[in-house]
Amino acid sequence: MAFELALGLDSPEVICERYEVSTEEFLKLRQQPAFMKQVVDYRAEIKDKGLTFRNKAKIMAEDLLTNAYDMINNPGVPANVKADLIKWVGKMADYEPKESKNADQSFLPAVAATIQALSDGELELRVTQLVSRRSAPITIEGERA
Numbered sequence: 001m002a003f004e005l006a007l008g009l010d011s012p013e014v015i016c017e018r019y020e021v022s023t024e025e026f027l028k029l030r031q032q033p034a035f036m037k038q039v040v041d042y043r044a045e046i047k048d049k050g051l052t053f054r055n056k057a058k059i060m061a062e063d064l065l066t067n068a069y070d071m072i073n074n075p076g077v078p079a080n081v082k083a084d085l086i087k088w089v090g091k092m093a094d095y096e097p098k099e100s101k102n103a104d105q106s107f108l109p110a111v112a113a114t115i116q117a118l119s120d121g122e123l124e125l126r127v128t129q130l131v132s133r134r135s136a137p138i139t140i141e142g143e144r145a
Contacts, residue, residue: 002035006042009059061092072127079123083115086127 004015016026029035068085071077090096118126 002038003042006039006046007056007059009056065089065092073124075120075124077120079118079120080116082120082123082127083112083118086115086123 001015001019001021004010004018005012010018012026016023021029068089072082072085072089115123
């Protein structure tokens with residue numbers, strides 16, 4: 001929380017909401033010398049070392065993952081937009097194949113064409129299958145195992 005306040009990308013209200021901190025708790029926290037020193041130290045570090053555009057973009061991309069997931073699962077979003085979002089999420093997760101001098105990547109255009117040709121329902125089904133492979137199984141009670 002101290003780092004996010006030092007960055008200043010969001011208002012204190014938004015940051016408090018993200019951390020489920022009430023206004024009263026935040027006002028008490030701001031009166032704590034150790035917390036305020038941490039904020040000041042982070043600001044100094046950001047100023048001295050600089051916070052690159054790439055780091056800010058990483059923070060923003062992480063915040064946007066929920067939006068991307070919601071859009072992918074929204075039946076009103078066109079399949080081509082979903083395909084782009086899936087590619088973006090894969091890129092952010094570093095699932096893209098690594099470049100190799102000897103690697104044959106001639107199959108990539110065919111994969112992209114296949115994804116674009118899928119109906120919204122087929123695309124949603126495949127994304128759901130991929131996501132479920134990467135997450136813990138859901139029990140009968142609907143909780144993660």
